Every structure is written in C-alpha cells, then in structure tokens.
Amino acid sequence: MKHKLINEAPERTYAVVFETGDEALAGLARFAADERLDAARFTGIGAFDSVVLGFFDLQRKDYERIPIDEQVEAVALVGDVALGPDGVPKVHAHVVVAKRDGSAWGGHLLQARVRPTLEVMLVESPSYLRRRTDPATGLALIVP
16 A cells, blocks of 8 residues: 555645555555544545445344455445544445446445555545444444
8 A cells, every 4th residue: 555645735635545455444444543543534446356345234233244256346435534432543434346247236345455456535634533332233433
C-alpha cells in the first residue's frame, strides 16, 4: 500500500493505493492508526481476487459471511473511520462488487485481497466521530 497527501485544507485528503496481495480492510485500519485519524470518510474502486461480504443478522447479532472466491471488480467502496470505544480508529466499509457476468453482490466488507489495485480517496473530517456499543445490536455505532 502506498499513500500520498494530495490536499491539506480545508480537509486533509489522501490517495491510498493498494497493490496485488494487500488486504484492503486491514490496510485501511493500519493507515487510519498510523495517521491518527479521528474521523474520515472514503470511497474507492478497484478489484479483488477474493472478498468476504457480510450481512448483519439482527437475531444472532453477528455477520453472516458471504465469501466470493473469484476475481471481482470493486465498483463501489464507501465507508468511514471513527474512534472506537477503546480510542482506536475503526474502519466501517461497505462494498459492491461485480462478477465477470455483470452480476453485483454487496454488503459489509469483512475481508478483501486486492488484485491488481484498489484506489481509495480518503478525506479526514475536522470533527471527531466516536463509536459506542449499542446494547440492542452489539454493534459499535457512531454517536454524533
């Protein structure tokens, strides 16, 4: 993964580019921690050689895992970064991927191995976002 600060004001904007073999979610989390991001939003496009999507099951209070073990295009990656209850930046991402036949699958991004690239534009927000555990779902939700 490589990154470059491309704008400093009014909000810091980064281009974060992942290479073949990089794990996207872990890389974004590492980047957020390294840059000490308190609040940010991001979008991205690219491709994965495998991805695991998630669908949150309210009754189980856990994600149903949806593995896709084939080359897919990441046609829309969106998400945010907010501080978790432990003070560490947490990445929350959703993605829509397209298969070779054009069918689209989407959901919460749990894992994604990049191939050949993933281009993410990340904008740091000047205000702080915090996550708190919601007792009803067990999810760490943003508290404005």
